[in-house]
Amino acid sequence: MRTSVRLTLLPLVPLVSLLSGCAAFLPTQPSGQAGPSLANRSAGRGNAAESIRSIDITSITQTNSEMSFVFNQPIQTFHILSGDTALFLRKTNNSITFKRSPSANVVITVLVSTSNSGNKIVTLHVPQAAEPVAVPIAPSTNSSTSPSPSNQVPKHGAAVPAQPQSSNTTGKGIPLASSSTVTASSGSSNHSDPSQTSNTTKPVVPVHPGKAAPLVYFGPTTGRRIYITVDDGWQPSQRVLSLMQQQHVPITAFLIQNAAVEHLSYWKAFVAAGGVIQDHTVSHPWLSKVTFQQDLAQWQGPIQTFPKWFGQTPTLGRPPYGAVDQNVLVAAHNAGLQTVVMWSAEFNPNNTAAGLQTWNGKPLSPGEIVLLHWQPGLYNEIEKVLAICKQQHLVPAPLMLSLS
Incomplete structure (x- = not known):
C-alpha cells in the first residue's frame, strides 16, 4: 500500500487546550543522520519565505514493523495529541519513528515545534504492520525529482518499486x-x-x-x-x-x-x-x-x-x-x-x-x-x-x- 500513509495538516489550535493530557517529547541528540530531504512537489509555488516558515514532511521510510517521518527542519519538541503513545519508538534531529501496530491501522496526531517555524499539527497515518516479504519496501509518495531512490518520492507518472500495502482505516492503501x-x-x-x-x-x-x-x-x-x-x-x-x-x-x-x-x-x-x-x-x-x-x-x-x-x-x-x-x-x-x-x-x-x-x-x-x-x-x-x-x-x- 501506500507504502501507504496519509498525512493531513490541520489548523493550529491554542496550545493550552492541546497540551493538557497529551504526551510530550523533549529534544534529543540525533542518533544518526536522517534520510535525505526531498524537493517538495509544489516547489516554485509561493515565495521563499513561505517555504522557510512551513514545517513539512519531506520523506517517509518504512520497514515491515516501523515507519519514520522525516521533516524539513530540526524538531525541537513534539507532543502526541491523540493516538497510541506506546507506538512511539524514537526521535532524531529531524525525524520521528513509530512502531506499526500488528493488529490495526493507527492515526496519530502530533504537535511539532521547531526553533525557526513555530508549531504545526500533523496527522500521521501509520498502516498496520506488514507480513515479511521477499521484495524491498519503497515509499509510495511522489515528487518532481528523478530518479528516486527507495527512500524518496517518485515523480508524477513514474513507476516505483513494488511495496507491500496494508489496508488502512478505509480498506485501502494510498x-x-x-x-x-x-x-x-x-x-x-x-x-x-x-x-x-x-x-x-x-x-x-x-x-x-x-x-x-x-x-x-x-x-x-x-x-x-x-x-x-x-x-x-x-x-x-x-x-x-x-x-x-x-x-x-x-x-x-x-x-x-x-x-x-x-x-x-x-x-x-x-x-x-x-x-x-x-x-x-x-x-x-x-x-x-x-x-x-x-x-x-x-x-x-x-x-x-x-x-x-x-x-x-x-x-x-x-x-x-x-x-x-x-x-x-x-x-x-x-x-x-x-x-x-x-x-x-x-x-x-x-x-x-x-x-x-x-x-x-x-x-x-x-x-x-x-x-x-x-x-x-x-x-x-x-x-x-x-x-x-x-x-x-x-x-x-x-x-x-x-x-x-
Missing part, C-alpha cells in the same frame, strides 16, 4: 504522504466476493521471475489534467450515470468482474456515456496474500471477459486494498496489463469534513489520480471534485494508455 498519504488509502464500501476475504494468509514465497508491470500514483500533467477513478462496482449510481450523460464527465471505473456481471446493463450504459472500464480483479482478494497463480487468474479474468461484455480491454489494473508486491506486478504484466495504478487523492469516510485529501496535504494539482468508490455518497463526492477542478482550473480526463 500514497498520501504516502496517504501519499497516500494516505492517502480507502473508500467506505470496499466490497468483495463473499468467498474472498482480505484476511487470507500465506507463507513468504520467493519472488516470481519475470518482468513487472510499472506501478504509478500519478497520471500525465499535460493540459492540467486530473483523473477521477472509481473502484469496485457493487453499487452503481444512476445519478452518476446521468451526470456523465449530461455533462460528459470522464470517469474511469476499476471494476470487479463479479460486481460487473450483476449490473451488465448499467456498465454498458456507462461505457456508452464515455466511461472507461479497467481491471480491479475477479473477486477483490488481497493479492499479496494469495499465490502467484491466483494473482494471475485474478488479473486475467476481466481482461478476458470485459471485451465481450463492454467492448473494452483493460490495460490498467488496480490491486484491491492497494496491496502489491513484486509477484502481483509480475502477474499483472503476464496477464497483459500495461500499468498498475494507485492513487494520490481521496476522501476519508471517517472524516468527511476534511474534504478531498491529497498525498501531501496541498490543493489538488495536475496529474493527481483521485480514488472514489461506487457507494451511496459517490455523486456528492464527484460534485465536490468537479468544484475543486473549476476552482483550481483543472481538467478531468479519462485514465487510459497514456500512463504506460
Whole structure:
C-alpha cells in the first residue's frame, strides 16, 4: 500500500487546550543522520519565505514493523495529541519513528515545534504492520525529482518499486504522504466476493521471475489534467450515470468482474456515456496474500471477459486494498496489463469534513489520480471534485494508455 500513509495538516489550535493530557517529547541528540530531504512537489509555488516558515514532511521510510517521518527542519519538541503513545519508538534531529501496530491501522496526531517555524499539527497515518516479504519496501509518495531512490518520492507518472500495502482505516492503501498519504488509502464500501476475504494468509514465497508491470500514483500533467477513478462496482449510481450523460464527465471505473456481471446493463450504459472500464480483479482478494497463480487468474479474468461484455480491454489494473508486491506486478504484466495504478487523492469516510485529501496535504494539482468508490455518497463526492477542478482550473480526463 501506500507504502501507504496519509498525512493531513490541520489548523493550529491554542496550545493550552492541546497540551493538557497529551504526551510530550523533549529534544534529543540525533542518533544518526536522517534520510535525505526531498524537493517538495509544489516547489516554485509561493515565495521563499513561505517555504522557510512551513514545517513539512519531506520523506517517509518504512520497514515491515516501523515507519519514520522525516521533516524539513530540526524538531525541537513534539507532543502526541491523540493516538497510541506506546507506538512511539524514537526521535532524531529531524525525524520521528513509530512502531506499526500488528493488529490495526493507527492515526496519530502530533504537535511539532521547531526553533525557526513555530508549531504545526500533523496527522500521521501509520498502516498496520506488514507480513515479511521477499521484495524491498519503497515509499509510495511522489515528487518532481528523478530518479528516486527507495527512500524518496517518485515523480508524477513514474513507476516505483513494488511495496507491500496494508489496508488502512478505509480498506485501502494510498500514497498520501504516502496517504501519499497516500494516505492517502480507502473508500467506505470496499466490497468483495463473499468467498474472498482480505484476511487470507500465506507463507513468504520467493519472488516470481519475470518482468513487472510499472506501478504509478500519478497520471500525465499535460493540459492540467486530473483523473477521477472509481473502484469496485457493487453499487452503481444512476445519478452518476446521468451526470456523465449530461455533462460528459470522464470517469474511469476499476471494476470487479463479479460486481460487473450483476449490473451488465448499467456498465454498458456507462461505457456508452464515455466511461472507461479497467481491471480491479475477479473477486477483490488481497493479492499479496494469495499465490502467484491466483494473482494471475485474478488479473486475467476481466481482461478476458470485459471485451465481450463492454467492448473494452483493460490495460490498467488496480490491486484491491492497494496491496502489491513484486509477484502481483509480475502477474499483472503476464496477464497483459500495461500499468498498475494507485492513487494520490481521496476522501476519508471517517472524516468527511476534511474534504478531498491529497498525498501531501496541498490543493489538488495536475496529474493527481483521485480514488472514489461506487457507494451511496459517490455523486456528492464527484460534485465536490468537479468544484475543486473549476476552482483550481483543472481538467478531468479519462485514465487510459497514456500512463504506460
